[in-house]
Amino acid sequence: MSQRNPRATAALLLQRVIYDGTSLSQLLSDNDDSIDPLVKDLCFGTLRWHERLSAILDQLLTKSLKTKDKDIECLLRVGLYQVLYQNTPEYAAVNETVAAVKGLRKSWAVKFVNGVLRTFLRRKESLVHQIQEIETARYAHPKWLIESIKQAWPEQWESVLEEANLRAPMTLRVNLSQNTREEYQASLQAEDIESTLHPTVESALILERPMSVFELPGFNEGYVSVQDAAAQIAASLVQAETGMRVLDACAAPGGKTGHMLEHTAGLDMVAIDNTETRLIRIGENLERLGLEATIILGDANEPSDWAQQGFDRILLDAPCSATGVIRRHPDIKVLRWEEDIAQLHEQQSSILRSMWNILKPGGRLVYATCSILPAENEDIIAAFLAATPEVVIKPIEAEWGLAQQYGRQVLPGMDAMDGFYYAVLEKQ
Structure with missing residues (x-):
């Protein structure tokens, strides 16, 4: 998979998730050495906005693609995601997505993908406005889950859905048997890594930006782990x-x-x-x-x-x-x-x-x-x-x-x- 166009790779992974029910974490783990950051971003982002992208595709496609061509449909999702959420220049998003068709070995789809994406660009403003009327697209969650969250959290449901669509921060658990949290924060500061103390969990530090764990001082020595603050409450x-x-x-x-x-x-x-x-x-x-x-x-x-x-x-x-x-x-x-x-x-x-x-x-x-x-x-x-x-x-x-x-x-x-x-x- 490593030699394949990253957008084609993302399309194939998305097909496995959306149509085969395979966990994305499992797929990325299975192919860890060959998955580059662009592929991960395309997969995570396309799934985060799945309901919105699906609503747009429903407007663009006159009929559903055959089961064997769902990889092309997923490639269209990738193209739409790039235009709407990656700030990729529109011409580049279209050209790169069309070029990825070759990686899927479906030459018939070159004109099709090009046509669908260019139609989207022409109608972009009206389509984006139109899908806001669809609740699942507006909140980017499936209907059953929106209803369940409304029922469970009548006062907070909208903020819950909005937060679930954001990227999560990278939170660290400082090994307090090795360092105090403030000592470890100082070691981060010495490496120009900005962090803030979590307000209620005494072992937690929130990084200003995500990074490789191997950039974290003392990671290999066990001074720190990556773990959300809520999970740190258990101990x-x-x-x-x-x-x-x-x-x-x-x-x-x-x-x-x-x-x-x-x-x-x-x-x-x-x-x-x-x-x-x-x-x-x-x-x-x-x-x-x-x-x-x-x-x-x-x-x-x-x-x-x-x-x-x-x-x-x-x-x-x-x-x-x-x-x-x-x-x-x-x-x-x-x-x-x-x-x-x-x-x-x-x-x-x-x-x-x-x-x-x-x-x-x-x-x-x-x-x-x-x-x-x-x-x-x-x-x-x-x-x-x-x-x-x-x-x-x-x-x-x-x-x-x-x-x-x-x-x-x-x-x-x-x-x-x-x-x-x-x-x-x-x-x-």
């Missing part, structure tokens, strides 16, 4: 103490595992995940940080030998819709469907019950998701409390997020954070 809520047996369920890629070990020395830490390739990521992350945990291929829904001793603390970062991290993973807009939420609810409830059974009496379980939908958050906890007499819900006193009946919810963009939910449960 303080777990409240582990030296000598405790702690489980990070659904642990990959290991960011929270590492943070708990940085936060509290001398833990008997077990990290599980149900995918071998993801276990490798946990190991790599802990090795860079100079930390150790027992890493096990296991299913949080079906505890086995690794769970027999029980745990004093459990962090359950449950599989979820990821609706709180759309700004980092815009492919969620096309990969998630309304019916997924009920299935996830069942899975989350089941895993919570399984994890509760291996929590020792007097132990603490932190339930977390990167979702903003109550069906995956408060509703789960409410039902669990009703069915489980020995549960005590612990109020979270904090400056971050919004207090809920059970737990706290961060909405996307609050204090520059991703959307995240936390609830703290203790076993009597």
Whole structure:
């Protein structure tokens, strides 16, 4: 793929995401060495504005392209994205997109792509105005998700959607067992890297601009990791103490595992995940940080030998819709469907019950998701409390997020954070 025109490469990747339901993160990881930054920007940007670009294409195309030619349709999306959002000169965007047709080996489409894009340029102003009347295009989210967010957050829904369309900041987690946050900020300043202290999360620094991790001083030595501030809250809520047996369920890629070990020395830490390739990521992350945990291929829904001793603390970062991290993973807009939420609810409830059974009496379980939908958050906890007499819900006193009946919810963009939910449960 490395020799292919970057716009053609982007079109093929988008076809896999939009029409095959493949995760963009997975595709970029699989082809990591051959994907250049332009391809990544084209893919992320085109998916971020998918609903708007689709609405424009609906106006431009008299009929839908055949399944075998969806790569050409995706190339048109790339061309439209460049004109509308990349500030690429219009003639260059058209010429480069038309040239990319050769990379798709469909010579018949040269005139077609050229004609569609030039028609768009002629009608650009009226088309852009026209699609603003379509709610999905205006907010650049699928209809089911707009309705779900309206229902869940009647006062904040518009700002939630707007924040989800922005690019997320690059946030660092300073390893406080190695440096203070202010000391690390000074080392960034010495390299002319500007950052600001996060207002509510004591380990978090927000960079003024994204950069390669290898440009960060002390990255290879484990002084710092990349992790959104909302995800950094988990370690303080777990409240582990030296000598405790702690489980990070659904642990990959290991960011929270590492943070708990940085936060509290001398833990008997077990990290599980149900995918071998993801276990490798946990190991790599802990090795860079100079930390150790027992890493096990296991299913949080079906505890086995690794769970027999029980745990004093459990962090359950449950599989979820990821609706709180759309700004980092815009492919969620096309990969998630309304019916997924009920299935996830069942899975989350089941895993919570399984994890509760291996929590020792007097132990603490932190339930977390990167979702903003109550069906995956408060509703789960409410039902669990009703069915489980020995549960005590612990109020979270904090400056971050919004207090809920059970737990706290961060909405996307609050204090520059991703959307995240936390609830703290203790076993009597």
